[in-house]
Amino acid sequence: MELAKVPPQNLEAEQAVLGALMLEPETGSSVFEILQPEDFYRDNHRLIFIALRDLFERGDPVDLVSVAEALRQNGRLEQVGGIATVSQIARSVPSAVNIEFYAKIVAEKSMLRQLIRTAGRIAEKGYEPGEEATTLLAEAEKLILDLTQRQVKDGFESIRNILLNTFEKIETLYAHKGNLTGVPTFFTELDRMTSGWQPSDLVIIAARPSMGKTALVLNMAENAAVRANVPVAVFSLEMSKEQLVQRMLCSEAMVDQQRVRTGDLLDTDWPKLTRAVGPLSDAPVFIDDTVGISLLELRSKARRLKIEHGLGLIVIDYLQLMTLGRRAESRQQEVAAISRGLKGIARELSVPVIALSQLNRGVEQRQDKRPIMSDLLESGAIEADADVISFIYRDEYYNPESEKKGIAELIIAKHRNGPVGAVELGFLKEFTKFVNLDRQHL
Structure with missing residues (x-):
């Protein structure tokens, strides 16, 4: 008969944390950020930790006597093993110098136990009659995501360190003044305004249907990959x-x-297509067309791609077709969570994330049909999370007699770290291609 496996735990590390807290209570500030009572495997360790935390929060003295008294008042002293156990734990470490290291060991073992429990819950649900695989997958994603969000987050950093990093960046910018510091689009005026798409930025590009938003981001992805060798991940949901x-x-x-779509190609088209295959096939562009991809799945795939091939830019077509992977109270809350998640991915992977977004129909009711911020569909959270929000407007779409035929405006309505304004690009509809205006008729 196979013996039951003992869950992951490190009792010595648990005792070391508790002993160090009684030895040097001031270390509690860092430990209480890392650990929660449920992270302790032994019940008596958990109860002692709660007593320590309560004393620390009240600002009371923390030592062997005060901890024992707090446990006695709560009727827990005998439950933890009496004063002898508390005393033994207090003497378990000679100093508190390694307390954060021990605390992280305890947290790691706790995470492993939670992962085992979570996997067990998922397995049990898989045996339940009538359970749909897609529902179970969504619930599994939520459970795993909840675990990952419990990981230790960065805390305070002194302004001295931040200033050193900031000054190094300023020196780099000065040394390369006039040059791009982010991912280039090769649209001259746009790059001049943004200095390229910056790492950790969430960029929203929004437009009404038929304005060319997919064409624009594909051109950006293609330009970055082919001309600057930037690895690009394209998530196509449509x-x-x-x-x-x-x-x-x-x-x-x-x-x-249209000629390619119908097969009605001209003799002159074949050499052009053949020449284009070479640079495209060598470009580091990676495409995923998972329908309704969840935030967790997108994050996992992007992380894996960065490890395997490097990653410089993420493109998503489009935001409203993504799913959260778990139930939300409303569609607005779901989009808000997705928007926050995309910003989190941009920061975690230190790459710009460009997400296309829909506009509501209100723009069609106005005389001036240039989009504004309130036209963003489910706009509140998107407006708050995005570092750059831009809109595409082509006057000829609404006005057949427009003087600006073949010209598109890219309106930068929000730019957290730079100027706002409009950039004009040429739009070659038959090629679904945006170009700098001086190249429009090449």
């Missing part, structure tokens, strides 16, 4: 991989995509 690559091929080759 179009298949094949449709996306066909668009990119037509754009790179400057071939009418």
Whole structure:
């Protein structure tokens, strides 16, 4: 008969933490950020930790006598093993110098136990009759995500250290003044305004249908990958991989995509397509077309891609087609959580994340149809989380007699760390391609 496995734990580390807290109570500030009572494997260790924490929070003296008295008042002293056990734990370490190291060991073992329990809950649900796989997957994602969010977050850092890092960045900017510091789009005026898309930024590009928002981000991805060798992850929730690559091929080759779609190609189209295949096939572009991808799955895939191939830019087409992976009270709350999550991914991976977004129909009711911030669909959280919010407007779409045929405005409505304003680009509709205006007729 197989013996039951003992859950992960380190009783010596637990005792070391408790003993160090009684020896040097001032170390509690860091320990109480790392550990919660439930992180302790033994019940008596958990109860002693609670007593220590309560004394610390009240500002009372923390030592062997006060801890024993607090446990006695709560009727827990005998439950933990009496004064002898508390005394033995208090003498278990000679100093508190390694307390954070011990606390992290306790937290690690606790996380492993929680992971085992979570896996067990998922397995049990898998045996329940009538349980749908998609529902179970969503619940599993939520349980795992809840665990990851419990990991220790960065705390305070002295301004001295921050200033050193900031000054180094300023020196780098000065040494490369006029040059880009982020991921280039190769749209000259846009890059001049943004200095390229910056690491950790969430960039929202929004437009009404048929304005060319997918074409624009694909052009940005293609330019960054082909011309600057930036590894790009494209998450396409609306179009298949094949449709996306066909668009990119037509754009790179400057071939009418309607002719490609119908197979009605000209003899001159073939050499252009053939020449375009080379640079595209060598470009570090990675495409995922999972329908309704969840925030957790996107994060996992992006992290894995960064480890395996490097990652410089993430493109998502589009935000409202993503799912949270767990039930939300409303669609607005779900979009808000996704928006916050995308900003978190940008910061965690230190890459710009460009997410396309829909606009509501209100823009169609106005005389001036240039989008404004309130036109963003489910806009509150997106507006708060985004570092850059931009809108695409093509006047010829609404005004057939427009003087600005073939011209698109990219309106930077929010720019957390830079200027706002509008940039004009050429739009070659037959190639689904945006270009700098001076190249429009090449």
